Amino acid sequence: MLFALLCDDKPGALALRKDTRAAHLDYLASLGEGLAFAGPFLNEAGDPVGSMVVVEAESEEAARAIAANDPYAKAGLFAAVSVRRWNWALKNPKA
Template sequence: MLFCLICTDKPDALELRLANREAHLKYWGEAACVKIGGPFTNDDASVMNGSLLVIDVADRAAAERLVANDPYNKAGLFQHTDIRAWKWLLGPQQ
């Protein structure tokens, strides 16, 4: 089942994001469930300020566990996280 994880950083948290970025990328790489993902940015892409991941997991509980253990989440980076079931309709599927 596909879920979108829409995560919004706390204001002025770029240093916290950068300090935990390597662990975050390693965590999701090892989870082996990400279909697409990347950071939200400001309009000129100079500052990362959130994350979007589309993950393929068994159910919402699995998605919630993964979010709870994300190094970004554990570090307190996110102001808000939205987990939404999603159906892939457009674009190439991998």
């Protein structure tokens, strides 16, 4: 099952995001085929203010564990994280 991890950064946390970015990207790469895609949400100035990560997981609990183990989450970057089951209906390369 696919799950979308929708993450909102805490206000004023851009420096923390930048400092933790390399570890975050390494973590996402370590998910291998379990990572469908990922990228940041941007504000009007083009600065990242959150993340959307879509992962393959056996359950919502497993997807929540993936979210919790992200270095961004461990560093306290996020103000809120929502985990939602998601269906890739259009332009799914695996369909």
